[in-house]
Amino acid sequence: MTIVYLLAPLSLLLAGGFVLAFFRAVDDGQFQDLDTPALRALLDAEPEIDHRSESISEKGKNDDRPRKA
Known part of the structure; x- marks a missing residue:
């Protein structure tokens, strides 16, 4: 119970510092x-x-992925 007498004023002092x-x-x-x-x-x-020289539409023409038949 005696710790309350220490912590209460200490917390009020800390809160006052923040304010x-x-x-x-x-x-x-x-x-x-x-x-x-x-x-x-x-x-x-x-x-x-x-700075790319080819447009997006031209890039699709040279696609190396296999195509579905």
Whole structure:
């Protein structure tokens, strides 16, 4: 039972620290723009250019797989 007298204030102190850290992060602007960092990875990629000389329809003509009779 005496451990409760130690753990209760310790847990309240820890919770208070988390609340203070949250308010400090909000005050510093950590939560101002939540959408742009997630989209930045999609917008940074350069589009790939297809350098193949043959089109998809021509590729099917030279297919080496056995055909059904």
